[in-house]
Amino acid sequence: MKTPDDSAGQDQLSERQQAVLDAVLALMVAGEALTMTAVARRASCSKETLYKWFGDRDGLLAATVRWQASKVRAGNFDRQAMDAGALRESLSRFAANWLTVISSPTSIALNRLAISHAGSHETNLGAIVLANGRLAIGERVKPLLKAGREAGILAFDDTETAFRTFIGLVGRDVQVRLLLGDRLKLSPATIAADADRAAGQFITLYGTGRPAPAAINSNA
Template sequence: MTMAQAETQGEALTARQQAVLDAVLSLMVEKGSGLTMTAVARRASCSKETLYKWFGDRDGLLTATVQWQASKVRAGNYERQKLDSGALRESLKRFAANWLEVISSPTSIALNRIGISQAASREGNLGSIVLANGRFAIGERLKPVLDAGREAGLLAFDDTETAFRTLFGLAGRDVQIRLLLGDTLTLSKAEIARDAERATEQFLTLYGTAQNDPGRKTNNA
């Protein structure tokens, strides 16, 4: 599956297929890495033949599951040719909020724990699947927003990947590693919105231009 296809994975799935992938995620939360096609078919009330037809083998099912989870992380809608500071700010805030909501969910915590375990033991491919279809795919989804901001004169940076990683770090902070290690940290909707706004403002302080905020001088202007 190409990157463009991965970015629209959520929209391409039928409601029944989405329910199957949600069943995979719920099984991961409950049972960890002991996931079988039989268990998924039983939980989702469908046949194994249907699973193979839709997703191919077990890795295909896991890849689709990761893409489905990652598709929930999005930036806002905007017109590239008419991007202004308000639309850019809202797009970055939406991305940061979506990212925090997803990584703090029980399903993402379970998915990442299994992926890390398999990467360390080399007993499965979920680690590489999560990396390719999670972190890297999410980066490719946001980078066009950052590039559009630079083209509009609202952002100033030399390397898009570096700028993305900065926003990624500002939004996530230590939340994901704490949750993966068993911290009972709980983020409310209000806390996520606050943290997303703070990360966005910090990012714009680093990379925003005077055109983005005429009242503020920046080193990038």
């Protein structure tokens, strides 16, 4: 068998294959070495099977990254009544969701793996993470921003610039610090507070100010 099973190359993973990839994720999160032997032992499968399904080690890691990415997709927030309060609420929810994701051990381990590979290997795990992380959330937030602009609540020229400002206000240096091993404690309360602060700051920067409810300064 020279051809690696296509079922792993495509997005059709059997239950067993998913279990194997979850074992890889478990190893990553535990900080243990990602050797083929360790994966086989952890997943209770043979190395021969790993090679048959995923081709080689890089294929296994790529499949793992894709597998995790497919699990993260949260539901889209549909636009409902678009007033200033709802907008701020939606932005805050996005922010909290994203902060929760990037501070999770799985995300940290996955990003570390992708970044390690980005330098040397050509199996671009970084591109996969980028496409499913940064870009994916962008495609979900931007419609919200545009809806806010259409409703006259927000004002900006370039959606991408506005979105990146929002990302910056939310994440700040959190992700890089976590990746570097900083013991940063992000409790749900902290995340909620940061998300709300970021949403408020974003509206301060890009809001038209006209439909102003209350409490731009929420430090009461």
